[in-house]
Amino acid sequence: MRPDLRRVAGAVVPAGFLLGFLDFVWIKYVPAPFGDLGNSSAVWAVAAFAFGYWIRAGRxxxxxxxxxxxxxxxxxxxxxxxxxxxxDWAVIWAPSSFLWMAFGVVAGVAFGIGGTWAHDRGRRRIAGLALPGAVLFAEAALHLNRIGHPDYGTAPIWDALINTALGVLVIALAARANRQRLLAVAAAVPLALAGFAAFLAAGFR
Known part of the structure; x- marks a missing residue:
């Protein structure tokens, strides 16, 4: 059942607050390598997808x-x-904070719509289902690109494995049939390559 507009409006503010607050708590108290997920832009994109998926309709x-x-x-x-x-409280209104908000608008639009597509039919459904896996695979590629860098040690290998496993898992949970899952994973690969290029273009290293 699709939630009405009042439920969506009432949920988005506390959900956004909890996402940011609990993300920091995760980084602070969960040990590596799983604690590294707190620094994951892909996880936030998946949260946007999940919200769009919950809304179900209305791009x-x-x-x-x-x-x-x-x-x-x-x-x-x-x-x-x-x-x-x-x-420092001043970080909240620092230019870097507004830059992250701008990234949030772009990711929210793309992955929010992707969440609604996952309930659609045909190619649009496959594309929607592929999106959350693709962004996690793209971030896995970003981690692999750091292998050999002295600042990271062996962390990139574990981070890449975790992101890849989560990418497969989120597709498996969102899809309703094995055929959809296989097609979505296959579609996620080229999308992940595009996402990896976008990460690099945005300055992620």
């Missing part, structure tokens, strides 16, 4: 709601950092 509604979700999560993350480890 505009999903795009706006998922973008708001990620925008709210950014200052919430820095609020957690200030409360838990006494970081």
């Amino acid at each position: 505009l509604r999903a795009a706006v709601a998922a973008a708001i979700l990620l925008v709210i999560a950014v200052p919430s993350y820095y609020v957690a950092a200030a409360l838990i480890q006494n970081d």
